[in-house]
Amino acid sequence: MTNLETTLMDKLINAGVCEWHRYVDDTFVLFNSITCIDNILSILNNFHPSIKFTYKIEDGDKLECLDVLITRSTECQLFQTTIYRKPTYTGLLMNYHSYVPMQYKKSGIITMVNRALIICSTYTSLAAEFNEIRRIGLLNGYTSSFIDTIIGIKLRQYRKKNNDVIQSPQTGSDVKKRMYVEIPFIENATKEFRNKITHLCNKLRPDLDIQFFMKPPPAVQMLYQTKDPINKKMKSDVVYSIKCT
Template sequence: MPEPPSKSKRTRLLVCSRDTVFYKTAHHLTRTLAPLRKTADSFISDSTDFYSKLKNITDPDQIISYDVVDLFTNVPIDDTLQILRHRMTETPLETSLSTESNIALTLPPVSLLPTPPGATSTINRYTAYPWDPHSLTEIYMTHFEQQAFTTSPFQPICWYRKVDDTFVILKQDQDPTLLLQHLNQQHPRVQFTIEIEKDNQLPVLDVLVCRNSANRIQTSVYRKPTHTDQYIHFNPTHLLRTKTGIMSTLTKRAINFSSANLKPEIEHLRQIFTHLNNYPPNLVDKVITSHANIDTHFTSSNSLKILLRANGRNTTKPQEPKGVVYKIDCNCGQSYTGKTSRPINTRMKEHKTSTIKSDSKSAIPHHISKCPNHNINFDDVKILSNNLHDFTKRKLTEAVHIRLHKPSINRDQGYFIPFAYYELIKQ
C-alpha cells in the first residue's frame, strides 16, 4: 500500500466501480435514496433547470456565488447517516428493506486506511463506499442549508445550489461576507468560498449570468479560461451521428442559454468545428442551421389507405438505392467513382446538370471540358456498394474502390487510407 500523500499535496483517488461487487448495491441505493435528494427549494438538477429559474428573477441586487471547498471529501459521515435515518423515517421509500438495513448498506465495507484517532469520519480519499457520493452529499447539504438559514443574520432573496456550487442574490444592504462567516461556522469541515460579480458578470455552472444596463439578468454560454474547444476530431472513424450529436448538443445549449444575442455563440461554434476540429463546413452549417432556425416539420409514413388501392395491390414504387458508392464510365475507357447518401438517380441528374453547365468544380465536367467529344454513360451507372448510411463508412468504402479501380477521372484519392492497408485492399 503506497504512503498517503503529504498534506501539502491535495490529491483525490478516483476509482471506477463498474462491474465490481459494489456496483448493483450502488444502483439500489441511488434509486432508493433519489426521492430524498431533490426536496430542497435550492435544488438545481442541471444548467437548463438553473436557466429556467433565472427567468423568474427581476431587478436583482447583489449577485454572489458561495462554493463549498472539497465537498465530497469533507461531508461528515456520522452526521449524514443520522440525518438519513431521520429522513427515511419521515419519508417512506420504495424498498422492502428496513431503514437500518439501508443504513447498513451505506457503510464502507472496506477501509483502506484507518481513521486517525480523534478524527471525524468523512467521505475521504482512503475509504471505499458502495454508492454514488452525490446521494448522501445532497441529503447532507439540504439539512445543512435548513439549519444554517434558521439562524442566519438575514435571508437571501434567492439561493440555488447544484451540489457544491450556489447562485445567491442578496439585498444591497446585506453584507455577503457576514453570511460567509455564518456558513463557515456551521461545521468545521464544511467551508465556503465567495465569488462576487465582476464587471456585472458571474459564471455559474456553464452559464454566464450578466446584468444589463436595465438591471435585468441576461445569460450566455460560459467556458472556463482553460477550455480548449477541442472535441472529437472529424478524421477519426467515430460514427457520424456521434459527431453531429456533439454539434447538435452544443447548438441547443447555445439556444437555451443565450438570452440576448445568439449570433456570437453560433459563429464561435462554426469556427471551432471547421477550423479546430476539421469538420466539413457544409456539414457544420447543416447541423447548426437545423437547430438555430428552429425550422421543424413533421411527416407521416405511408398509411394503409395510400399503400393499397381498391384492387388490393401494393402500389408503392421500389425504392432507389441510397447510401451508395458508384462507378460511371466514359466511352474513352476512363471512369469516375463517387458516393452519395441520396437516391442514385438524383445524384446522376446532378452530374448531368453540372456537365451541361460545365461546372469546373466537379471532376466529370472537368474531364468533358478537356475532351469535348467524349460521352459519359450516365444511364449505365454501376453500384459498387450500397446501404452505406453511415457517412464515414461511405467515405472509407469510396476510398477503397478508388484504390482498387484507379478511376482516372477522379481528381483525388478520397478518404485517407494508410499505405499499410494497400496490400489488404488488393486482396
C-alpha cells in the same frame, strides 16, 4: 447540502439572502445591497467542519456560474445570460476525420448548439455563440456546411417547440415497441447491414422501432501491451491464498 439549506435558510434570509439557487455544490445567490457577505460566509462555514464555502462577487455587472456568464442589464431589471468558457478551455473536439460513427461527430456539435439555445438570452449572444461553435468546429476538421446544417436543424426544432406546435398523439395501434441494438462500426458495411435489418424488420415486425448504436473499434493502443507486466506480488489490493495444513 439539502440538510444545510433546510437548517440554515431562515438564518440566511435574516442575514440578507434574497435568492438562493444551487446545482450540486455551486450556488448562485442574490443579497441585499447592505448585506455583509462575511456574515453569510460565517453562518455557512460554521455548519459542519467538512463544509467550507468560498465566494466570488460580480465584476462589472458580470458573474460566471458554471457554464453561464450572467450580466446585470442596465436598461431593465433583468439578467442576460450567455455561454462561459474557462480560460483553460482548449476547444478540442473529436476530430471530424476520426474513424468513428457519424453520430459521435454530430453529437459534439449538437451538444454545443443545444446549450447555446438554452443559455443565450438574446439573439446577439446566440449569434455570437454560433460563430464560436463554427470556429471551434473548423479547428477540429468540421466543414462549415456540416455545422450550419446542424445549427439550422436544432434552431428550427427549438422554434417549433417554443411556438407550441403540438404533434398529434399516437393511438394505441400506432405505438411501437422500441428496441436497441448495438452493432460494430465498419463504415459502409455497417450502414448496409443496418438498412437491411431495418427493411427486414419493417416487413416481419412492423410493431418494432429498432434504434441502432454503432460501436467504434478499439483504439490501436488497446491491441498492444506498452508496459511491462507487474508481478502479482507487487500489486496492491491483492487477496492472498494461503494453503493450511
